Amino acid sequence: MANSCNFNSTAGYLEGMTRGFKNGLLKQSDYLSLTQCETLDDLALNIQNTDYGHVLASEQGASVEIFESRLRERIVEQYNYLRVNATEPMSTFLDYIRYEHMIDNVAMLISGLNNHRPMKKLLSLCHPLGYFDQLEAIGVASNTDELFDAILIDTPLSKFISKSFGHRDFKRIDVEIVRSILFKSYIEDFYKLCKRQDPTTAEVMCNLLSFQADRRAITISLNSLHSEFNHDDRLLLLPTCGHLGPIALDTLSQSVDYDQVRAVSSKNFEYAVVFDSIERDTDNLITLEDRFLMLEAKKLMQSYLQQFHLGVFYSYLKLKELECRNIIWIAECISQRQLDKINAYIPIPMF
Amino acid sequence: MTADDSKSEKNAAGQLLDSMYLDMFYLIEAHTQCRVDIERTNSSGAILLARTKFQQGGHSLTTAQIPTENSAEFNALCRVVEKAERVSIERHSVDKESGYVEPLHWFSVLPPMSLRTAVERFKKSIELVAESTNLQRELAKILNGIDRLRRSVAQ
Numbered sequence: 312m313a314n315s316c317n318f319n320s321t322a323g324y325l326e327g328m329t330r331g332f333k334n335g336l337l338k339q340s341d342y343l344s345l346t347q348c349e350t351l352d353d354l355a356l357n358i359q360n361t362d363y364g365h366v367l368a369s370e371q372g373a374s375v376e377i378f379e380s381r382l383r384e385r386i387v388e389q390y391n392y393l394r395v396n397a398t399e400p401m402s403t404f405l406d407y408i409r410y411e412h413m414i415d416n417v418a419m420l421i422s423g424l425n426n427h428r429p430m431k432k433l434l435s436l437c438h439p440l441g442y443f444d445q446l447e448a449i450g451v452a453s454n455t456d457e458l459f460d461a462i463l464i465d466t467p468l469s470k471f472i473s474k475s476f477g478h479r480d481f482k483r484i485d486v487e488i489v490r491s492i493l494f495k496s497y498i499e500d501f502y503k504l505c506k507r508q509d510p511t512t513a514e515v516m517c518n519l520l521s522f523q524a525d526r527r528a529i530t531i532s533l534n535s536l537h538s539e540f541n542h543d544d545r546l547l548l549l550p551t552c553g554h555l556g557p558i559a560l561d562t563l564s565q566s567v568d569y570d571q572v573r574a575v576s577s578k579n580f581e582y583a584v585v586f587d588s589i590e591r592d593t594d595n596l597i598t599l600e601d602r603f604l605m606l607e608a609k610k611l612m613q614s615y616l617q618q619f620h621l622g623v624f625y626s627y628l629k630l631k632e633l634e635c636r637n638i639i640w641i642a643e644c645i646s647q648r649q650l651d652k653i654n655a656y657i658p659i660p661m662f
Numbered sequence: 663m664t665a666d667d668s669k670s671e672k673n674a675a676g677q678l679l680d681s682m683y684l685d686m687f688y689l690i691e692a693h694t695q696c697r698v699d700i701e702r703t704n705s706s707g708a709i710l711l712a713r714t715k716f717q718q719g720g721h722s723l724t725t726a727q728i729p730t731e732n733s734a735e736f737n738a739l740c741r742v743v744e745k746a747e748r749v750s751i752e753r754h755s756v757d758k759e760s761g762y763v764e765p766l767h768w769f770s771v772l773p774p775m776s777l778r779t780a781v782e783r784f785k786k787s788i789e790l791v792a793e794s795t796n797l798q799r800e801l802a803k804i805l806n807g808i809d810r811l812r813r814s815v816a817q
Contacts, residue, residue, distance in 0.1 A: 379720065
């Protein structure tokens with residue numbers, strides 16, 4: 312009771328706003344009208360009838376990239392509104408949500424700079440939620456030592472870098488591995504932060520983050536099956552804050568085929584259902600990843616069944632991103648004239 | 663040459679022409695089917711790339727990851743080789759030391775299933791292009807042959 316009063320005094324208004332935003336997520340009827348569009352201009356016209364409104368009104372010709380950029384801008388607008396009006400501990404919590412995008416942006420920039428691409432072009436590819444002041448300065452660094460010592464050390468990501476590995480290792484490791492290790496460090500830190508919050512936030516968020524960690528562990532184990540990674544390399548990438556314990560993670564890191572990964576993961580009932588319900592289609596379009604996305608959508612919506620916790624903000628931003636991906640998928644199918652695959656988006660259950 | 667000889671030569675030429683026309687139609691059918699398969703495998707690969715972006719997020723597949731002319735040099739894993747007037751694809755195994763890099767690793771050293779499937783589709787597409795080229799060459803030969811035979815029959 313005390314928690315609810317205290318929560319309402321600092322974040323009650325923003326929780327109400329977020330629940331309002333959540334009610335604006337696309338419903339099944341909206342998706343039905345979007346999937347019946349035959350051109351991107353049709354799609355833009357139909358999106359006007361949703362909460363997005365006139366996102367493309369000023370554009371001459373619609374393209375998938377323009378859709379992506381405009382939809383992301385809407386997420387950023389809503390995020391910035393919440394962040395500007397937030398007080399502690401919510402402000403730190405919202406900052407943590409951005410760190411994931413910062414890690415993606417840094418990894419993408421390093422990859423692009425290694426290929427000598429111009430900084431201006433690379434910045435346009437960055438996710439706007441992951442912008443930070445020192446992002447442009449990454450291009451100034453002439454080597455990885457400078458990148459670490461001069462630039463990243465002053466960013467919010469520095470705590471994840473220094474915990475994970477020294478800057479000498481940075482140079483030798485592939486960008487994808489750097490991203491995975493940073494993400495592991497980030498999610499474990501976020502988990503610890505949520506555990507220190509009020510009991511409802513801790514319960515909801517730790518459940519969601521544990522799922523993310525397990526999903527990451529399972530997909531990394533599967534994707535590294537036919538690679539040169541050994542047991543130690545794989546274990547380094549697997550987050551430890553999930554429901555899968557240390558023995559399960561150790562077994563996953565030593566798996567040599569799909570069946571072994573499945574056997575370990577199926578010890579958890581939820582993941583067993585994910586593995587069991589995979590339908591094989593001729594194009595391998597619907598994979599395990601999609602099943603995990605469906606489970607994630609369900610868990611995120613379930614967080615709204617409880618009140619007075621910070622999880623509603625995290626869930627809303629994740630659901631909004633999933634909705635954007637759904638719209639981009641529909642736009643891609645229309646653009647590539649593959650309308651038979653247009654219904655392969657992830658429906659968001661509405662409770 | 664007697665009239666009978668001339669008639670039997672014309673008959674033989676006519677039969678040869680028939681058989682060449684039949685070959686031509688078979689080749690046209692095979693060539694068209696090959697082009698349809700190329701289109702289908704390319705589209706399948708493209709939609710799988712879009713699916714990878716959908717599953718992993720927009721950062722997973724960007725132009726930033728593709729090498730430019732200023733990037734480190736590398737050797738192509740796949741070469742087109744011509745032997746006895748036939749085009750074929752020669753594949754080299756991955757060997758980082760010698761510059762034979764796996765293009766899939768430009769995007770991820772932990773590629774998801776959809777990306778690996780897209781790679782298989784595009785590899786298949788290259789083989790189909792080689793097959794289509796060979797069919798096209800055979801078709802051109804047959805058409806030339808038909809043209810020469812018709813002229814000699816007409817003379």
